[in-house]
Amino acid sequence: MPEQLESHVDLGSLPKEERLARMRHSAAHVLAEAMVELFPDAELGIGPPIDTGFYYDFRLPRSLTPDDLTWLEDRMRKSVKGKHPYRMAAITKAEAEQQWKDQPFKLDLLSEIEEGNVTQCTHAAFTDLCRGGHVNHTGEIGAFKLTSIAGAYWRGSERNPQLQRVYGALFETPEELAEYEHQLEEARRRDHRRIGKEMKLFELFDEVGPGHVVWLPNGATIRRELMRWMEDLEIELGYLHVVTPNVSKRQLYVKSGHWDHFHESMYPVMERDDEEYVLRPMNCPSHIMVFAAELHSYRELPMRIAEFGNMHRWEKSGQVTGMSRVRIMTLNDAHIFCADVEQVEAEVEGVLHLMEKVYGTLGLKNYRYRLSLGDPENKEKYVDNPPMWERGEALLRRVLNKVGLEYFEAKDEAAFYGPKIDVQFMTAQGKEETLVTVQVDFHFPHQFGLEYVGEDGERHEPIIVHRGVISTMERMVALLIEEYEGNFPLWLAPQQAVVIPIADRHIEYANEVAAQLKAHRLRAEVDARGERMNAKIRDAQLRKVPYMLVVGDREAEAKSASLRVRGGGDVGAVPVADIAERLRKERDDKSLTLWA
Ligand SMILES: [Zn+2]
Ligand SMILES: [Zn+2]
Structure with missing residues (x-):
């Protein structure tokens, strides 16, 4: 019989860091429990807590999909509702090797342990090799969400098999989790790699x-x-x-x-x-x-x-x-x-x-x-x-x-x-x-x-x-x-103005307008493609061009342009000479704001 090592932890008395580490590590057990239900042949790696949650590495018969994550998360919530206690037990190394004989990564871990006893943790019907550091039961693991799947080599070495790593975010309260997700979304929105592309x-x-x-x-x-x-x-x-x-x-x-x-x-x-x-x-x-x-x-x-x-x-x-x-x-x-x-x-x-x-x-x-x-x-x-x-x-x-x-x-x-x-x-x-x-x-x-x-x-x-x-x-x-967020001030914007002719017959005037801006060393171009005007405006907005100058019959007549500002502002018809002067000044002043 394995020796039971039971001890209740008073979570409230622990420093927040440690409490979170316990919650996160305990959640990794619950993830592994769900995974072996989805793939009874899943080979288990390790499941440590990390800064914002936890992960667990698995070798699986196929690649995980986003739908799998949803299923796993639902299954984890079921385990949380069950409030299954975490029970530590000690067995001999020989017993452990016998018990984990079909799990190559666990055997690899065991091979590094000295002779003697090793500890395991069981909650519900799931057992894992583990040194401990849990909450009392699955109902205490906090607010979590499975966030992503990544490839990871066993023990971080390219010589070893590649496993699938499932990441989860976990915080004490749903509010903290929501705040973290908001930050992630913000970081994604601002990510220079995405915007740069x-x-x-x-x-x-x-x-x-x-x-x-x-x-x-x-x-x-x-x-x-x-x-x-x-x-x-x-x-x-x-x-x-x-x-x-x-x-x-x-x-x-x-x-x-x-x-x-x-x-x-x-x-x-x-x-x-x-x-x-x-x-x-x-x-x-x-x-x-x-x-x-x-x-x-x-x-x-x-x-x-x-x-x-x-x-x-x-x-x-x-x-x-x-x-x-x-x-x-x-x-x-x-x-x-x-x-x-x-x-x-x-x-x-x-x-x-x-x-x-x-x-x-x-x-x-x-x-x-x-x-x-x-x-x-x-x-x-x-x-x-x-x-x-x-x-x-x-x-x-x-x-x-x-x-x-x-x-x-x-x-x-x-x-x-x-x-x-x-x-x-x-x-x-x-x-x-x-x-x-x-x-x-x-x-x-x-x-x-x-x-x-x-x-x-x-x-x-x-x-x-x-x-x-x-x-x-x-x-x-x-x-x-x-x-x-890619919305560079005028002086730094790669394209500073796009002139958009309403119809083909306005291209000539559009070229004149662009030339007038270029005479002030403004980076202006004409969008002469056969697209509709609205599509061109949308395109310029996507490219984050500060100014769009729309020109048609009326504008050509009045030597003006209908000015639109990045982000939606519509200034209306302005003489081109005034636009050029105003933009030149805004550029030279290195103004952080556009024409309001
Ligand atoms: Zn554990
Ligand atoms: Zn130096």
């Missing part, structure tokens, strides 16, 4: 490679607008733009320390003529070479070297997603070479002001500043130089306080060579991600033996501030797509 902004091809973004003309237009704007802002602020190679000798990154600290995230080495070359993972060493090209005087500092530089990082294939996590990216990068700590403070302050200005113009609000510190205990991950770290950290804290930005501190988040300020954004998926950073660096100047001639005529070591502002173009455009 619909608006033909970018594409990812298997034959090009995962994380290697192909920017289509529409996406490249948004990218170009952002880059021109940033370059203009930087020129005003005294940045010097440079162009440096994507490929350098490996030795450059050995010297910088990237090779030591970072080579696992780099593309493999290329060998030719007895030399080793690598794709650059960061632009810092390239900009350091720009500074080192000649001996500078203190009068030239701070020297702000900027570039939209390409970086190449071997992100794990499981982590590459859409445009937000890619392997080749273009960063709005700059390295500011400062003479002393006073200059560093002023420059970091300037960068923070620039960030506030840029994010304000883009209408971004969902972000906060993080002061990211090193970890003096971790000599592997970080350069071992405690006084240097203290100096950098104190300095950044001082500037943040001076500028008066709210921030929080986080240990063990620094770059390997120094502390940094990170701009943390909340994505549509509800995840906080680092968009850009400002770093103070006493390390590279030393590493590269950088010098400048001081006021005293002596050689001194500069300090470098590394900074991004609008991040990589890939991440920023992904963020903007989600922020705007």
Whole structure:
């Protein structure tokens, strides 16, 4: 007889986290119970709790369908009504192997357990191998819903059989579950991958490679607008733009320390003529070479070297997603070479002001500043130089306080060579991600033996501030797509206006109207297809074009257009010259709202 291990849990007394974990894991048992009723030959994998619910892996005689999920969910609800208690029992490993002899994955799990007793859990007529951690009975599992089916390799290894994973969402109350479903729907609606495809902004091809973004003309237009704007802002602020190679000798990154600290995230080495070359993972060493090209005087500092530089990082294939996590990216990068700590403070302050200005113009609000510190205990991950770290950290804290930005501190988040300020954004998926950073660096100047001639005529070591502002173009455009749900403000919209002739005889006038807009460098086009007017308007709305100018006999006569605004607003007939002027101004002002 198995030994019964019964104990009542007072769920109310547990921390919410643990209570939820128990509910979620218990629900996975109920899912497995339902599954073996649907497929008596189902082979069972494992069923753990996860952040938003639970899953269970199965090998089944056929692929599951959405109808199966509905059936399984109904069957689970029946089990919930039955309030079946979860009973733990201990049996010997030998007994378990006998009992689970037809279940290869369970046998695999058992093979890793030492001799002795193993535990099982039974509710209703269903038994599973299990270490425990349940609610008292099935009536206590909370509000749940089966959400999706996915493929998953046994133990996450491609060498193992592929199983079908059924996911469920589970929360304590129906209200919390509804809130979660609402968030999911919102995330789906805003998902940059879906919108990017619909608006033909970018594409990812298997034959090009995962994380290697192909920017289509529409996406490249948004990218170009952002880059021109940033370059203009930087020129005003005294940045010097440079162009440096994507490929350098490996030795450059050995010297910088990237090779030591970072080579696992780099593309493999290329060998030719007895030399080793690598794709650059960061632009810092390239900009350091720009500074080192000649001996500078203190009068030239701070020297702000900027570039939209390409970086190449071997992100794990499981982590590459859409445009937000890619392997080749273009960063709005700059390295500011400062003479002393006073200059560093002023420059970091300037960068923070620039960030506030840029994010304000883009209408971004969902972000906060993080002061990211090193970890003096971790000599592997970080350069071992405690006084240097203290100096950098104190300095950044001082500037943040001076500028008066709210921030929080986080240990063990620094770059390997120094502390940094990170701009943390909340994505549509509800995840906080680092968009850009400002770093103070006493390390590279030393590493590269950088010098400048001081006021005293002596050689001194500069300090470098590394900074991004609008991040990589890939991440920023992904963020903007989600922020705007594809409804870009006029200045960024790939097509700014579509002129729609009512009949073929109006095409000529439509071309004139478009030419008038183009004369103001507005991106206007004529939809001369043989479609009905309403279909063309609907099409332009789907493509999220800000303005539609409908033209017929009356408009041609009056040199006007009937103006419609993305999202439904109908302004009525307006002289074309006025439309052009108004749109030009709206674009130049980088207005976040359209003609109301
Ligand atoms: Zn269990
Ligand atoms: Zn850098």
